[in-house]
Amino acid sequence: MTQPLLEVQDLHTVFSTKEGWVKAVDGVSFELHPGETLGIVGESGCGKSVTALSIMRLQRPGLIKSGRVMFKGEDLTKATEAEMREVRGREIAMIFQDPMTSLNPVFRTGWQVAEPLRLHHGWNAKKSLTSAINMLGKVGIPSAVDRAEDYPHQFSGGMRQRVMIAMGLTTTPEVLIADEPTTALDVTIQAQILDLLRHVNQEFGTATILITHNLGVVAGMCKRIIVMYAGRIVEAGPTTDVFAHPKHPYTWALLRSIPRLDAERHEPLKPIDGLPPNLVDLPSGCAFHPRCAFKIEKCSRDVPALQRVGDTQLSACWVTQAGTELKGA
Amino acid sequence: MLAKYVARRFLASLVVVLGVTLITLVLMDRTRGTYVPGIDLNPALRPEDIARLRADLGLDRPFYIWYLTWIWGVVHGDFGRSMIDGSTVMSHILDRLPNTLELTGTAILIGIVIAIPVGVIGALRHGSKADHTLTVVSVAGFAVPQFWMGLILILIFSVTLEQHGLPWLPSSGAYSAVNGGDFIDRVEHLILPATVLSFFYMSTWSRFIRSSMLEVLSQDYIRTARAKGMSERRVVYLHGLRNALIPLVTLIGLELPGLVSGGLVVEVVFGWPGIGKLAFERALQYDYTTVMGVTFFATMLVIAGNLLADLLYGVLDPRIRYS
Ligand SMILES: Nc1ncnc2c1ncn2[C@@H]1O[C@H](COP(=O)(O)OP(=O)(O)OP(=O)(O)O)[C@@H](O)[C@H]1O
Ligand code: SF4
Ligand SMILES: [Mg+2]
Numbered sequence: 290m291t292q293p294l295l296e297v298q299d300l301h302t303v304f305s306t307k308e309g310w311v312k313a314v315d316g317v318s319f320e321l322h323p324g325e326t327l328g329i330v331g332e333s334g335c336g337k338s339v340t341a342l343s344i345m346r347l348q349r350p351g352l353i354k355s356g357r358v359m360f361k362g363e364d365l366t367k368a369t370e371a372e373m374r375e376v377r378g379r380e381i382a383m384i385f386q387d388p389m390t391s392l393n394p395v396f397r398t399g400w401q402v403a404e405p406l407r408l409h410h411g412w413n414a415k416k417s418l419t420s421a422i423n424m425l426g427k428v429g430i431p432s433a434v435d436r437a438e439d440y441p442h443q444f445s446g447g448m449r450q451r452v453m454i455a456m457g458l459t460t461t462p463e464v465l466i467a468d469e470p471t472t473a474l475d476v477t478i479q480a481q482i483l484d485l486l487r488h489v490n491q492e493f494g495t496a497t498i499l500i501t502h503n504l505g506v507v508a509g510m511c512k513r514i515i516v517m518y519a520g521r522i523v524e525a526g527p528t529t530d531v532f533a534h535p536k537h538p539y540t541w542a543l544l545r546s547i548p549r550l551d552a553e554r555h556e557p558l559k560p561i562d563g564l565p566p567n568l569v570d571l572p573s574g575c576a577f578h579p580r581c582a583f584k585i586e587k588c589s590r591d592v593p594a595l596q597r598v599g600d601t602q603l604s605a606c607w608v609t610q611a612g613t614e615l616k617g618a
Numbered sequence: 619m620l621a622k623y624v625a626r627r628f629l630a631s632l633v634v635v636l637g638v639t640l641i642t643l644v645l646m647d648r649t650r651g652t653y654v655p656g657i658d659l660n661p662a663l664r665p666e667d668i669a670r671l672r673a674d675l676g677l678d679r680p681f682y683i684w685y686l687t688w689i690w691g692v693v694h695g696d697f698g699r700s701m702i703d704g705s706t707v708m709s710h711i712l713d714r715l716p717n718t719l720e721l722t723g724t725a726i727l728i729g730i731v732i733a734i735p736v737g738v739i740g741a742l743r744h745g746s747k748a749d750h751t752l753t754v755v756s757v758a759g760f761a762v763p764q765f766w767m768g769l770i771l772i773l774i775f776s777v778t779l780e781q782h783g784l785p786w787l788p789s790s791g792a793y794s795a796v797n798g799g800d801f802i803d804r805v806e807h808l809i810l811p812a813t814v815l816s817f818f819y820m821s822t823w824s825r826f827i828r829s830s831m832l833e834v835l836s837q838d839y840i841r842t843a844r845a846k847g848m849s850e851r852r853v854v855y856l857h858g859l860r861n862a863l864i865p866l867v868t869l870i871g872l873e874l875p876g877l878v879s880g881g882l883v884v885e886v887v888f889g890w891p892g893i894g895k896l897a898f899e900r901a902l903q904y905d906y907t908t909v910m911g912v913t914f915f916a917t918m919l920v921i922a923g924n925l926l927a928d929l930l931y932g933v934l935d936p937r938i939r940y941s
Contacts (some may be wrong), residue, residue: 347844370850378847385845390838394937395860405846440936456846 293320293359294496295344295381295464300356302336302343309569313339313351315520318595321464326490326497328511328528330504330543332565336520337500341466345383346373360464379409382457386469388449392441399425399437402456409460417459424455427492428485447478454485461493468500483510504547508532516540519566519576522595526602534614536604538583541615575607583608583615624925631921635914640685642913643906647681650904675701688910697911702903707911710896717792718892720804722881724812726873729819736820737827738854744832752824759821768814768887775810790889811888815881819873826869830862837861864934871927874919 302314313336321327329337342348344358346365358365365376377383382405385391393401403421406412412420418437425433428451441449450470457465467486471479487510490497499510507514507528514531516524516539524537535541542561563580566572572579578588587607598604609615654671672678676687691698697707736756740749772789779786788807793799834840835858843857844850882894889895893912900908932938 345845347841374847374849376847377845383845385838385842387838391842393839393843393857393861395864395935396857404848408847442937453842456842 291322294323294361295321296357296359297340297344298357298359300340300343300358301354302339302348302351303354304351306569311568312520312571313568314343316356317517317520317522318356319515319522319525321496321498323463323496324490324494325513326487326499326511328507328514329498329500329517330502330507330514331517332502332561334565334568335517336568337502337517338468340517341383341468341498341500344466345377345381347377347383375409378405378457378462379460380462381464381466382460382462383466383468384450384453384457384470387473388446388453389473391453392449394441396440397437398439398441398444398452401441402437402452402459405456405460421455421459424459425452428452428455428458428489429481430455445478446474447481450474450478450482451485454482454489458489458493458495461495463496464498465489465495466498466500469502470499471506472501472503479506486510504532504543516543519571520568521576521605522603523577523605524603525595526599530599530601534599536598536602536609536615537577537606538581538608538615539577542580542582575605583613620929624929627925627928628921631925634921635917636689638917639688639910639914642910643681643685643688646901646904646906646909647684684906688907692914697914698907700900700905700908702900702905702908707908710908711893711911711915714891714893714896717890718881718885718894720792721808721811721885721890721892722815724808725815725881726819726870728812728816729823730870732816732820733823733827734859736824738831738859740824740828741831741835742854744828752828756821756825759817764814764818764883765887767817768811768884771810771814772887792891811881811884811890814887815884823866823869826866827862830865831858834858834862860934864931867930867934868927871923871930872920874923874926 297320298318300314300317301312304311304313315336317336317340319327329340331337339348339351343351343353344365346353346368353366356366360376360381363372365373368376392398399418399421402425403412403414403417406417406420407414410417422433422437425437430436430448430451436444441452444452454470470486471482474482483506486497486499489495499507501507511528513526514528515522516531516537518539524531524535524540526536531540532544535544539561542559545559546561561580566576566579572589574587574589574591575581575584575593578584581588583606585608591607593605593607593610595603595605596610598606598609604610654668654675654677669678676684688698697711699706700710736752740752743749775787776789777786787809788794789810792807793804794807798804835854840853840858843853848857881890881892882898884890885892885895886898893915897909897912897916900912
């Protein structure tokens with residue numbers, strides 16, 4: 290296997306709140322390889338965004354308590370603010386969930402797309418704008434020359450997300466983090482944006498971290514996925530394997546909660562019972578145990594570590610680690 | 619489109635001008651009693667003398683006739699003559715205007731220049747000691763009456779300093795009557811009143827910028843700006859402030875009439891020969907024409923200020939379209 294481009298090692302990010310420390314990211318480790326698209330899935334509030342923001346060191350007011358983010362041989366958690374600014378928007382770009390609010394309403398679109406070029410490459414206004422317009426065209430904005438003069442409110446949601454993507458790509462970063470890039474969009478537009486991301490990944494070879502709570506999105510986009518629950522990774526592996534035989538009851542339950550095209554099993558859809566836990570006061574042992582259909586006595590006592598289960602997957606579950614297949618119920 | 623908008627706004631404002639001047643007149647007319655502007659009622663005047671004087675000034679006519687006459691004058695570009703000294707009202711206003719603009723212009727400028735960093739610091743460090751201190755100072759700025767603050771400053775910087783033989787600041791007027799009027803002399807006279815007035819502006823606007831900035835800094839596009847690798851200064855002062863200033867424009871636009879009236883109390887306390895002081899003195903003397911002239915002028919400024927703020931808002935915020 291190639292050398293990983295980005296390596297997150299045992300990352301812990303916390304927030305101080307009135308009730309206590311929120312452990313938003315609680316020991317997350319993963320690798321991103323050049324050119325790949327990695328999916329991170331999990332319910333709302335499980336720490337996906339905070340993980341992504343921590344990589345960029347934009348987690349404020351959160352605090353990175355421990356762990357490392359190795360990028361090109363350097364630990365970003367130890368980098369200075371000035372060094373981080375060189376990484377942000379130049380080597381690692383990020384696009385966000387809500388394209389309606391993620392662009393500055395008072396500046397022209399072209400100007401905003403060109404901004405990273407002026408900032409990072411020191412290009413003048415004209416050169417950077419030409420390049421920005423070129424990129425706007427590539428992400429599918431019709432008559433980009435004219436549209437660059439428009440303000441964000443003159444674009445539709447899908448077009449704005451294209452603008453965001455163009456803005457992230459102008460500096461040809463090595464990593465693109467897309468945090469729920471389609472969640473705020475209509476279904477048809479969602480498909481178009483995903484197509485674009487796939488195309489971008491192929492054309493520019495940009496390694497992509499695709500964050501979503503939609504398993505359907507991951508299925509078509511990512512070779513590998515990571516499933517998060519309550520700030521931790523509970524399962525990781527090749528997407529096809531994870532979908533075919535999940536090795537964690539949470540993944541298993543997630544898969545049962547979405548409609549599948551290949552519905553050879555005619556099981557009814559079942560939403561997961563219960564709510565995600567309070568991150569200030571996690572349940573003892575496995576954080577999923579209050580909602581788990583497979584739990585055994587040990588589950589509420591000891592925290593399971595993420596370990597190899599089967600040939601290709603990692604799972605943090607006592608039951609599957611002991612060799613049990615997840616079925617029925 | 620825009621021209622139509624401006625025209626409509628102007629027509630609407632006509633009603634306001636009429637209303638305001640009419641109320642001014644009624645108030646003065648009703649409280650005047652038997653006082654005849656321009657003369658002290660001395661016992662030697664016989665009733666028929668007074669009646670003649672009143673008739674000369676047109677005061678024997680009902681106020682609406684009087685008002686219509688005044689309007690007629692305004693329409694013909696003539697604000698009439700002062701009932702007390704006979705010179706034209708316009709000449710009075712033009713005479714005082716530069717002084718007023720000097721004072722309020724300086725105060726507004728200082729107010730903005732201080733309010734922006736103070737507001738931004740308050741927002742960036744909200745909840746900190748620095749923020750709390752600035753909050754206390756700002757609240758003092760609009761809680762402490764201007765006349766009181768003016769008197770205290772006079773007491774300290776004019777009276778006490780002079781008593782101790784130290785350099786002191788003048789407490790009255792816009793320049794020295796003797797050998798005055800040069801730049802240094804005017805600045806010395808300007809310091810105290812401008813301090814009082816700018817303190818007020820600074821307080822109001824810094825609070826406003828603070829809250830507006832706090833809101834803006836929590837917006838998604840600020841996170842985007844950071845993710846693009848901008849320095850914190852660029853994030854705050856370009857992407858943040860540019861948005862936070864939009865509502866401030868309205869506030870400052872509303873303050874435009876303050877160019878004339880905002881300094882009234884300060885002008886009176888510091889004997890500053892401006893329009894506010896003119897209106898104050900002439901109101902006490904029931905100089906109808908002058909007071910109404912100033913009122914008319916101030917109202918026009920309110921309207922112009924509002925309109926200007928609206929138009930500027932449209933320039934600053936591309937989402938606004940006039941219709
Ligand atoms: N500024 C903050 N202050 C306190 N807690 C925070 C803050 N930001 C995030 N958190 C906590 O961190 C946890 C993880 O949040 P995060 O935004 O990463 O979730 P997510 O997986 O991205 O969810 P979603 O699908 O809703 O975007 C949440 O439970 C939230 O309560
Ligand atoms: S460890 Fe136990 S509670 Fe946790 S997921 Fe596995 S079976 Fe369920
Ligand atoms: Mg999120």
